[in-house]
Amino acid sequence: xxxxxxxxxxxxxxxxxxxxxxxxxxxxxxxVVQTFTANVLLALGASPAMVIEPEEAQQFSAIADALLIxxxxxxRERADAMRAAIDxxxxxxxxxxxDPVAVGxxxxxTQFCQQLLTLQPAAIRGNASEILALAGMSAGGxxxxxxxxxxxxxxxxxxxxRQTGAIVAVTGEVDYITDGERTLMxxxxxxxxxxxxxxxxxxxxxxAASCALEGNRLVNVATACAFMARAGSLAVTxxxxxxxxxxxxxxxxxxxxxxxxx
Amino acid sequence: xxxxxxxxxxxxxxxxxxxxxxxxxxxxxxxVVQTFTANVLLALGASPAMVIEPEEAQQFSAIADALLIxxxxxxRERADAMRAAIDxxxxxxxxxxxDPVAVGxxxxxTQFCQQLLTLQPAAIRGNASEILALAGMSAGGxxxxxxxxxxxxxxxxxxxxRQTGAIVAVTGEVDYITDGERTLMxxxxxxxxxxxxxxxxxxxxxxAASCALEGNRLVNVATACAFMARAGSLAVTxxxxxxxxxxxxxxxxxxxxxxxxx
Amino acid sequence: xxxxxxxxxxxxxxxxxxxxxxxxxxxxxxxVVQTFTANVLLALGASPAMVIEPEEAQQFSAIADALLIxxxxxxRERADAMRAAIDxxxxxxxxxxxDPVAVGxxxxxTQFCQQLLTLQPAAIRGNASEILALAGMSAGGxxxxxxxxxxxxxxxxxxxxRQTGAIVAVTGEVDYITDGERTLMxxxxxxxxxxxxxxxxxxxxxxAASCALEGNRLVNVATACAFMARAGSLAVTxxxxxxxxxxxxxxxxxxxxxxxxx
Numbered sequence: 001x002x003x004x005x006x007x008x009x010x011x012x013x014x015x016x017x018x019x020x021x022x023x024x025x026x027x028x029x030x031x032v033v034q035t036f037t038a039n040v041l042l043a044l045g046a047s048p049a050m051v052i053e054p055e056e057a058q059q060f061s062a063i064a065d066a067l068l069i070x071x072x073x074x075x076r077e078r079a080d081a082m083r084a085a086i087d088x089x090x091x092x093x094x095x096x097x098x099d100p101v102a103v104g105x106x107x108x109x110t111q112f113c114q115q116l117l118t119l120q121p122a123a124i125r126g127n128a129s130e131i132l133a134l135a136g137m138s139a140g141g142x143x144x145x146x147x148x149x150x151x152x153x154x155x156x157x158x159x160x161x162r163q164t165g166a167i168v169a170v171t172g173e174v175d176y177i178t179d180g181e182r183t184l185m186x187x188x189x190x191x192x193x194x195x196x197x198x199x200x201x202x203x204x205x206x207x208a209a210s211c212a213l214e215g216n217r218l219v220n221v222a223t224a225c226a227f228m229a230r231a232g233s234l235a236v237t238x239x240x241x242x243x244x245x246x247x248x249x250x251x252x253x254x255x256x257x258x259x260x261x262x
Numbered sequence: 263x264x265x266x267x268x269x270x271x272x273x274x275x276x277x278x279x280x281x282x283x284x285x286x287x288x289x290x291x292x293x294v295v296q297t298f299t300a301n302v303l304l305a306l307g308a309s310p311a312m313v314i315e316p317e318e319a320q321q322f323s324a325i326a327d328a329l330l331i332x333x334x335x336x337x338r339e340r341a342d343a344m345r346a347a348i349d350x351x352x353x354x355x356x357x358x359x360x361d362p363v364a365v366g367x368x369x370x371x372t373q374f375c376q377q378l379l380t381l382q383p384a385a386i387r388g389n390a391s392e393i394l395a396l397a398g399m400s401a402g403g404x405x406x407x408x409x410x411x412x413x414x415x416x417x418x419x420x421x422x423x424r425q426t427g428a429i430v431a432v433t434g435e436v437d438y439i440t441d442g443e444r445t446l447m448x449x450x451x452x453x454x455x456x457x458x459x460x461x462x463x464x465x466x467x468x469x470a471a472s473c474a475l476e477g478n479r480l481v482n483v484a485t486a487c488a489f490m491a492r493a494g495s496l497a498v499t500x501x502x503x504x505x506x507x508x509x510x511x512x513x514x515x516x517x518x519x520x521x522x523x524x
Numbered sequence: 525x526x527x528x529x530x531x532x533x534x535x536x537x538x539x540x541x542x543x544x545x546x547x548x549x550x551x552x553x554x555x556v557v558q559t560f561t562a563n564v565l566l567a568l569g570a571s572p573a574m575v576i577e578p579e580e581a582q583q584f585s586a587i588a589d590a591l592l593i594x595x596x597x598x599x600r601e602r603a604d605a606m607r608a609a610i611d612x613x614x615x616x617x618x619x620x621x622x623d624p625v626a627v628g629x630x631x632x633x634t635q636f637c638q639q640l641l642t643l644q645p646a647a648i649r650g651n652a653s654e655i656l657a658l659a660g661m662s663a664g665g666x667x668x669x670x671x672x673x674x675x676x677x678x679x680x681x682x683x684x685x686r687q688t689g690a691i692v693a694v695t696g697e698v699d700y701i702t703d704g705e706r707t708l709m710x711x712x713x714x715x716x717x718x719x720x721x722x723x724x725x726x727x728x729x730x731x732a733a734s735c736a737l738e739g740n741r742l743v744n745v746a747t748a749c750a751f752m753a754r755a756g757s758l759a760v761t762x763x764x765x766x767x768x769x770x771x772x773x774x775x776x777x778x779x780x781x782x783x784x785x786x
Binding site for chain 2: 031035
């Protein structure tokens with residue numbers, strides 16, 4: 001079954017909806033990418049909030065439009081707070097998204113993420129190594145970097161989607177987004193993005209936000225990937241390296257309009 | 263009683279004093295804005311230090327010129343460390359400033375902030391929803407964003423100032439700074455600043471630093487707001503979005519001189 | 525004994541080796557500088573990973589090529605995780621580097637760093653006040669800033685190197701790198717770098733990475749200082765303040781080539 005290219009009109013529509021809805025995203029993410037994640041969501045018109053104390057996280061997940069769980073700098077305390085937030089999100093029908101950073105290579109987070117798979121995530125976003133490891137098909141990458149290409153992990157992504165009910169996005173040079181049956185493909189971005197910390201983690205936050213939108217979730221998650229890929233491609237043409245890229249990327253996300261998308 | 267516009271000569275004088283004194287600011291702030299907060303203080307010539315272990319926080323507050331308490335990503339451990347730091351600051355006559363991020367919407371931090379109000383903060387800086395909630399006059403905003411305008415919250419700010427003895431700054435499109443009797447008004451800045459995480463939190467750090475200066479505290483806190491508003495207005499004219507804004511804003515703070523202020 | 529200037533060919537060779545090896549650096553660093561540290565390592569072609577949960581930190585240090593311990597925002601939990609990571613690194617022959625941020629001024633971190641000195645660090649990088657305090661020759665600086673010049677601390681650095689077996693880099697306007705016998709000197713950089721948070725902390729991460737390279741460790745650590753000094757000098761000429769400096773600095777590190785070094 002061939003992946004479909006994302007339709008341009010769908011992406012433009014999702015962007016309009018994203019800006020109008022301005023999803024309030026409860027981000028429980030790692031210590032390294034908090035600022036960039038918040039700025040990416042703000043540039044796109046969403047509203048990020050990082051709330052981590054267990055009681056507060058539980059309270060806030062029920063208020064928020066979406067919840068992001070990113071295990072990059074997981075601790076036992078943070079894991080407890082995440083579980084509380086997920087329980088509360090599920091009770092409130094708030095969609096939650098998993099970014100299984102470096103899963104496979106490290107035991108504690110691997111076990112934690114495996115447990116979370118039973119809690120009906122709306123979406124899962126990872127690189128090829130992470131998706132393969134999460135599906136139990138490999139031992140994971142080298143640290144946070146992938147050692148596989150996204151297409152290699154597509155069967156694992158499809159299996160994972162069918163097992164969990166989540167939309168699974170396996171991202172890299174090309175992004176594949178699947179519900180286990182249908183698969184969408186998003187191109188764009190640039191290798192320079194791998195030299196900037198947090199581009200993948202921020203994408204997961206946008207995926208989380210997109211799960212709060214109405215309409216087809218597979219398409220919505222794919223459009224989140226398309227926003228980031230398009231802004232990345234634009235920013236690279238204006239950058240002289242990874243430092244200038246960050247500013248250009250946020251400006252491009254802010255300026256994004258339906259016309260410019262794919 | 264009409265708010266007064268801040269006097270230009272006063273602001274220029276405060277900036278000179280700020281740079282000469284180079285206040286050492288003990289920042290106990292949230293995980294999302296640490297880098298930006300430090301860079302804002304450094305650009306203005308102050309000296310930030312983030313110390314969070316309870317014993318060390320207690321020790322450091324007595325050495326520092328000012329203490330900032332920002333509850334954005336509060337945890338129980340952090341709350342204990344903050345209380346220890348405040349006790350030590352008060353014993354050493356170090357002024358401390360409260361940024362009640364998202365107070366009202368979340369129970370744990372609301373109770374914590376209410377307790378802190380009895381501990382003689384030198385200043386309190388928040389958006390309209392936060393100041394209204396802290397004064398017990400509303401249930402707070404939607405996450406970290408305000409749903410009210412600063413002028414709506416001015417009566418609450420004045421009440422809070424009289425109750426606590428603090429200078430209260432309620433900031434937004436226009437900033438109001440009050441001691442409960444006299445109120446100063448600062449204009450400037452731009453809506454783009456709401457698309458960059460941490461501009462409000464960094465302002466609170468500058469407010470904290472300004473409390474270490476000699477002279478009238480109401481005026482000093484208002485000048486802190488004026489520094490940020492002026493640098494924001496300048497930076498927006500040179501920016502193409504929230505990404506380029508960050509660099510331009512820090513450069514503008516660094517280049518700020520008395521002439522350019524209001 | 526006069527310090528030697530670093531040889532240009534050696535630096536160019538180290539940079540090539542650095543990029544080819546792409547060291548996986550386990551960074552246990554402070555909350556304020558995580559993003560910048562990761563972006564500096566990525567710009568230079570290294571691979572950063574921040575892993576902090578005690579079990580995971582222990583597991584990851586054995587996988588990584590190098591370990592960085594930075595005590596800037598030390599807590600008791602973090603100290604335990606750091607000790608576990610160091611033990612694991614030593615068992616796996618992974619070199620580890622200490623950045624004793626603000627040591628001397630604060631008791632808890634001073635005792636912790638003193639204990640770590642017995643655990644055979646491969647390198648230690650600090651400013652003059654920190655190196656003097658670590659060697660027991662002064663009470664430390666004012667917060668995180670140095671109140672001494674690097675040359676003042678050179679005897680302390682040499683003593684510390686002989687006592688611990690580590691390469692000690694005491695950095696400032698001029699950097700001195702010593703094994704206790706031979707001392708190398710690196711010039712470059714700019715005072716503007718002291719107005720940007722994390723330049724010293726990021727240098728320590730590059731020093732940590734350089735300890736994973738083959739060849740003479742004294743020279744490798746000195747070349748790490750040279751990369752940063754050279755990129756700093758280049759970036760300052762293109763910057764209008766500390767905000768634009770950050771982007772220019774990362775771009776300069778990314779573009780660095782052997783020709784441009786010293």
